Amino acid sequence: MPPLTPALPSSSSSQHSPSRDALVLALRAAGCVFAEEEAALIVDAARNADEAEAMAARRAAGLPLEHVVGWAEFHGLRVTVGPGVFVPRRRTEFLVDQALAAAPHASVVVDLCCGSGAVAAALAASLGPVELHAADIDPVAVDCARRNLAGHGGHAYAGDLFAPLPARLRGRVDILAANVPYVPTGEVPLLPAEAREHEPLTALDGGADGLDVLRRVAAEAPHWLAVGGCLLVETVERQAAAAVEAFSRAGLAVRVARDEEMSAQVIIGTRVR
Incomplete structure (x- = not known):
């Protein structure tokens, strides 16, 4: 079973955020291969910078990205997922x-x-x-x-x-x-x-x-x-x-x-x- 892969960021998450560079560095240091894409998704999902930092910390600690942001992309849909739920591959x-x-x-x-x-x-x-x-x-x-x-x-x-x-x-x-x-x-x-x-x-x-x-x-x-x-x-x-x-x-x-x-x-x- 291959590692879970992140969905592509939405168009709104492609805009630069002052906190994104720090999030990318934190995620990269934790070994996240797709650090830039994951940071974009976290910024897009978070309501403010503090929440984005907390979400990035959970991801860096090993929580699946989909559990962090609360959804997974699947067959063109945004499917809700949560902690303890199998992430659709x-x-x-x-x-x-x-x-x-x-x-x-x-x-x-x-x-x-x-x-x-x-x-x-x-x-x-x-x-x-x-x-x-x-x-x-x-x-x-x-x-x-x-x-x-x-x-x-x-x-x-x-x-x-x-x-x-x-x-x-x-x-x-x-x-x-x-x-x-x-x-x-x-x-x-x-x-x-x-x-x-x-x-x-x-x-x-x-x-x-x-x-x-x-x-x-x-x-x-x-x-x-x-x-x-x-x-x-x-x-x-x-x-x-x-x-x-x-x-x-x-x-x-x-x-x-x-x-x-x-x-x-x-x-x-x-x-x-």
């Missing part, structure tokens, strides 16, 4: 694009392991009016997702995978996006400190081979998908064969999509009967 935009290509006329969308609800919000923004649902086991993430989905008329539920979803969704879901945790347990300590120390373990740790949650989702997905509906899950390349096997065992027609430039891989399973 830019490579997951590929999952959104694959979902839109597979089901461009979807009317019922579910986002499992939703975190901030970024995937659900991006799908709704592109599809237009849809019936939108999201779920996560972490109540902090669910509170954040509710804020991000409110403008799309979406609903977010706290619970384990499918358990909190309304039963009336069974057999009706056109897009089931599940950005499951897929880091093998033994590799979690190797993650960047930003993720390891500031994001929930439940959003990162996928079990011994990283596929524990993926297998559970694949096994139950056919009961929730409409005929022609698709399940989309992000993995890494070395997990592809085992992930495809899990989808096939569940009776889904499966294919793998890759984007080398984004280092992204998505397993796509379609309910054909």
Whole structure:
């Protein structure tokens, strides 16, 4: 999992601020590779110089930039995030694009392991009016997702995978996006400190081979998908064969999509009967 990358500054943050040079120096000294861009975002988000300095100090101490400024850029949206919430990765935009290509006329969308609800919000923004649902086991993430989905008329539920979803969704879901945790347990300590120390373990740790949650989702997905509906899950390349096997065992027609430039891989399973 690569380090989190900052979103580009908005046009208002490109204007010079008297405090920006000092912020850049402080961030650079803390090892922030994108110090100038991060300083611009902090200045843009802060209400005054004192708040900007405090925000820069939190960033220098290792807090993810997105948690510092309160949002992340994702698929053209500004998604609200907060402390303790998984930060949506830019490579997951590929999952959104694959979902839109597979089901461009979807009317019922579910986002499992939703975190901030970024995937659900991006799908709704592109599809237009849809019936939108999201779920996560972490109540902090669910509170954040509710804020991000409110403008799309979406609903977010706290619970384990499918358990909190309304039963009336069974057999009706056109897009089931599940950005499951897929880091093998033994590799979690190797993650960047930003993720390891500031994001929930439940959003990162996928079990011994990283596929524990993926297998559970694949096994139950056919009961929730409409005929022609698709399940989309992000993995890494070395997990592809085992992930495809899990989808096939569940009776889904499966294919793998890759984007080398984004280092992204998505397993796509379609309910054909």
